[in-house]
Amino acid sequence: MLSKNLFLSLTVSAFPAAMSSDFALAKPNGYPGEHSKFKPNDPAAIARQKAAQDTRQELRKQKREERRRKRLDKRANRSR
Numbered sequence: 001m002l003s004k005n006l007f008l009s010l011t012v013s014a015f016p017a018a019m020s021s022d023f024a025l026a027k028p029n030g031y032p033g034e035h036s037k038f039k040p041n042d043p044a045a046i047a048r049q050k051a052a053q054d055t056r057q058e059l060r061k062q063k064r065e066e067r068r069r070k071r072l073d074k075r076a077n078r079s080r
Contacts, residue, residue, distance in 0.1 A: 040046060 040049075
């Protein structure tokens, strides 16, 4: 009787642990994005993603350059 109860309790406690690991491994990769593993076969979709990525990179470069310019202007205009 004790072994049967022990077996049932271990089975019941192991079941949610086994189920949670499956959910933890699942990732929502069914959408296109810069960091997703979704790779379309359509050349037009690939071109759109590449163009969007290039515009994001260009915006980051512009923001970096603007911050650099502000920093240099602030340094140059210090009152001594």
